[in-house]
Amino acid sequence: MSSDLYREQILEHYRNPHNFGEIQDADITQEGDNPLCGDMITMYLKLDDGRLGSVKFRGRGCAISQASASILTDLVMGRPVDELKRFPTQALLDELGIPISPARMKCATLSVNTLRVALGAGVEDEDDAD
């Protein structure tokens, strides 16, 4: 896929995010924010026999942060929780498919870092300097 198509995909997820909303009886609700801009997302997780049975999110932020959250929910739905605790940031960046500058890295990784905190897995080290 060309980077133009990836950009179009990001805008499409931003305009029509997948799995957007709340889960009223979520097992885990986790907020995450990007301290650089104050944008935030809330993730709602429903577990089902060791798997992520359902995931939704709400948030406000730039196109990259919200599109990455939308894409992430598609990637992780139904997967084993143990596997998701080690879900690599790079897998999400690959799916975004465009070069992410160091300044935008916190936007792109907001969702996956929030998911990790939600699952008690800690935040993966990033190479960017704050």
Ligand code: FES
């Ligand atoms: Fe705030 Fe991207 S500018 S998350």
